[in-house]
Amino acid sequence: MTVTSPRGFRASGVAAGLKSTGAKDVALVVNDGPLDVAAAVFTSNRVFAAPVAWSRQAVSDGRASAVVLNSGGANACTGTEGFADTHRTAEHVADTLSTSAGDVLVCSTGLIGLRLPMTELLAGVDAAASALDDPSSATRGGEDAALAIMTTDTVAKTVHVEREASDPASPDGATTWSVGGMAKGAGMLAPGLATMLCVLTTDAVVDATAAGAALRAATRTTLDRVDSDGCMSTNDTVILLASGASGVAVGTEELTGVLTEACGSLARQLVADAEGASHDVAVTVVGASSEDAAVAVARAVTRSNLFKAAIFGNDPNWGRIVSAVGTVPEDVAPYDALALDVTVNGVQVCRAGGVGEPRELVDLAAAREVLVEIDLHAGSATATVWTNDLTHDYVHENSAYSS
Amino acid sequence: MTVTSPRGFRASGVAAGLKSTGAKDVALVVNDGPLDVAAAVFTSNRVFAAPVAWSRQAVSDGRASAVVLNSGGANACTGTEGFADTHRTAEHVADTLSTSAGDVLVCSTGLIGLRLPMTELLAGVDAAASALDDPSSATRGGEDAALAIMTTDTVAKTVHVEREASDPASPDGATTWSVGGMAKGAGMLAPGLATMLCVLTTDAVVDATAAGAALRAATRTTLDRVDSDGCMSTNDTVILLASGASGVAVGTEELTGVLTEACGSLARQLVADAEGASHDVAVTVVGASSEDAAVAVARAVTRSNLFKAAIFGNDPNWGRIVSAVGTVPEDVAPYDALALDVTVNGVQVCRAGGVGEPRELVDLAAAREVLVEIDLHAGSATATVWTNDLTHDYVHENSAYSS
Known part of the structure; x- marks a missing residue:
């Protein structure tokens, strides 16, 4: 159920003293091949961190043999x-693993505007490299790595999706291939990749072009549609490493499908652990003129603090939904305001832009998950964006501590 | 200090039973002339309220003799x-005041998605009309009107700006002219006019074209730059009524200046009374390539929940400022991320995109007002957007009650 579940990968996570709590904070994920294919997508923030600048360049040749991550x-x-x-971190990892620095990707997460304590970090890299070959960590390495990238996360997020080989005549006789993954992210969740770090691994045989195309397609409809608090990070990175160790050749479309399933699971796990949240909210827009229009309307709603506070109060305040819908420019999402329908947890509280069923019929207290559906009656495209409610605990976590 | 301070206006505010608290909830502002010039700006929300639809049409001829407002x-x-x-409300006011419905503007504020109790409202209009001529309300009418439009506001917002006549030879000998005003708005504060109701009055002699141009220019840099919580209302309306009763002819530029001063005061009052806020935050962008670029960068910062929560915690977390700056597309605001300077309450905590003075030098606890200055080093344009911090009380007010 982790990045080491697919064949051809080792991982580890150790405590190097970067976190004041003494928890694990340095992780390594190593691709033992035979392939060293890699692809990545990064934050679209113009203010991006040093590891983003480094990794963007390092992965541009479609190859990487290791990822080092720190919280x-x-x-x-x-x-x-x-x-x-x-x-220097990449060089140190490369020396330790006998590879070149240009094949080492780097991810960092934590407070902006502070230098890393390099002595502790490089010692942590050594410890993480030693742990890679510790027999006792063979099964636990992936779990340790997922723990080491956590910041305000309360649980580690991992995934493993396995498929039967569509071509049973693979050279080494393997009949399955799979995608494993881990992610972190609990605040600063917004597009530009849902503001998190994510490493995906696969033992499928793919080339860099297919890996890149599949990764972009998969993140576009999953991690990129988590908008917990509308704040975009400087460090977002999603990396895919392909070892080819299953010997199973997989086409782009098939890879996209499995990556989408894996990223969808990780995205849902991120929402479920968002800072201080008491509700996970799916805002689905239907009847849109285009997918972009549907996403724009859904995002406008997921970014309304008034809507999010109402959900915290278990108040199906649909006026705050339609007033957010109304902020989307007509050239972005054509619709008639007098045709809007809004359904909250199955109750159509707004019909044709006006009053629908009584809001008292909506039960928001019963479950953590809330489903909002907005019908624009302007076409047939649809999209869902996930967010969370705005709670006292969110304010507390983000005012009482620097992060 | 109210809408009745300029010559030629009467106003009143009464309790009609629309508010469950029994507080005042219906207001009238009447222009007794000799002129009946009017101009208005409205929310840019595509989902707009019935009174916005009505008033937009009614004011299109540049004339109005009364405004009726309800909370x-x-x-x-x-x-x-x-x-x-x-x-029906406009017709009732028109009958009562012996004018035509097309010269009556209507404003409403409160919960979206509920019909108004018309029996109570129309009785309230009668009471408000009677109160207009009550000698005891001659001085208090403007204050009562300002109270009657409050929702979650804790104090009434009013203003009066007086000027010497630049042309002393005005027909009736008046040597001054002035602008009075009132506004409400404590939540759902964002552009598309800072989500509030505002009535401005002047006894200057102006025509409708000048009044409209001056009003748009004044609101653009004041009320439109209050962004308390990023949520745009369905009911925003700013109305200017000109009676001409001073006999002093005023040019568009002079009127713009005084309206800007009046709107600036009201905008600052709105920020100071924003729901649950403990800090008023001015985000000033300097060194921008254009005013639009400066506004876009300032807005991105004022909409960051992480930044706003940090201010609540008295934490000068400049990483959350620059990460918000980084979300603005390059075609909107060109700048070099490695040139950004950020100053918080006079301490340059970020210099050239990196670490500046120690954040410990910043004192946020000492005052309610916080000043953030961001230098893009990309030109000479500047703009300021006002916002508030994100507090427990904001979450409480907007989750515990429908509004």
Whole structure:
């Protein structure tokens, strides 16, 4: 159920002292091949961290043999010194694993604007590299890595999706292939990749072009549609490593399907663990003129603090939904305001832009999950964006502590 | 200090039973002339309330003799019945004041998606009309009107700005002219006019073209730059009535200046009374390539929940500022991320996109007002957007009660 579930990968996670709590904070994921195919997508934030600058360049040749990740510091807004720290980390990993620095991707997460403690970090890399070959960590390495990337997350997020080989005549006789993954992210969740770190692994035989296309397609409809608090990170990174160790050749479409399932699971896990949230809210827009229009309307609703606070209060305040819908420009999402229908947990509280069923019929207290459906009656496209409610605990977590 | 401070206006505010608290909830502002010039700006929300639809049409001829306003219900998303209610209210005011319905503007504020109780409202109009001529209300009418439009506001917002006549030879010998005003709005504060109701009055002699141009120019840099919670209302309306009763002819530029001062005061009052806020935050962007670029960057910061929660915690978390700046597309606001400076309450915590002065030097606890300055080093344009912090009380007010 982790990044080591597919064949051809090792991983580890250790405590290097970057987190004041003494929890695990440095992780390694190593691709033992035979392939070293890699693809990645990054934050679209123009203010991006040093590890993003490094990894974007390093993965541009479609190859990587390892990923080193740390929590306890984002290494963002740290200038040329911060970039040198990332470079040095990659060099150190490369020396340790006998690969080249250009094949080592780096991810960091934590507070912006602080240099990383390099002595502790590099010692952590050594410890993580040793742990890779510790027999006792063979099964636990993936779990340890998932723990080591957590910040305000309360649980580790991992996934494993397995498929029968569609071509049973694979060279080494394997009849299955799979995708494994881990992710972290509990605040600053918004597009530009749902503001998190995510490493996916697969033992499928794919080339870099297919891996890149499949990864972009899968994240577009999953991780990119988590909008917990509308805040975009400087460090978002999603990496896919392909070892080819199953010997099973997989087409782009098939890979996209499995990656979408894996990313969808991780995205849902991120929403379920969002900072301080008491509700997970799916905002589904139907009847849109295009998928982009549906996404734009859904995002406008998921970013309304008034809507999100109402959900916290178990109040199906549909006026706050339609007033958010009304902020989307007509050229982005054509619709007639007098045709809007809004359904909350199955009750159509707004019909044709006006009053529908009594809001008292809506039960929001019964379950953590809330389903909002908005019908624009302007076409046949649809999209869902996930968010959370706005709670006292969110305010507390994000005001009482720097993160 | 109210809408009745300029010559030629009467006003009143009464309790009609629309608010469950028994507080005042119906207001009238009447222009006794000699001029009946009017201009207005409205929410840009595509989902707009019945009174917005009515008033937009009624003011299109540049004339109005009265404004009727109610709290206790927004009359938004109420269909054709809701529009008929607004029409009927305007007719009733017109009959009472012996004018025509087309010269009566209507404003409503309160919960979306509920019909107004018309029996109570029309009785309230009668009471408000009677109160106009009550000698004891001659001085208090403007104050009563400002009280009657409050929703979650804790204090009434009023203003009066007086000027010497630049042309002392005015026909009736008046040597001054002035602008008075009132506004309400404590939540759902965002552009599309800072989500509030506002009535401005002036005894200057102006025509409708000048009044409209001056009003748009004044609101653009004041009320439209209050972004308390990023949520745009369905009912935003700003109305200017000109009586000409001072006999002083005023040019568009001079009128714009005084209206800007009046609207600026009202905008600042709205921020100071925003729901649950403990800090008023001015985000000023300097060194921008254009005013639009400066506004876009400032808005991105004022809409970051993480930034707003940090301010509540008195944490000068500049990483959350620059990460919000980074979300603005390059074609909207060109800048180099490695050139950004950020100053919080006078301390330059971020310099050239990296670490500046120690954040410990920033004192946020000492005052309610917080000043954030972001230098893009990309030009000479500047703009300020006001917002508030994200607090437990904001969440409480907007989750525990429908509004």
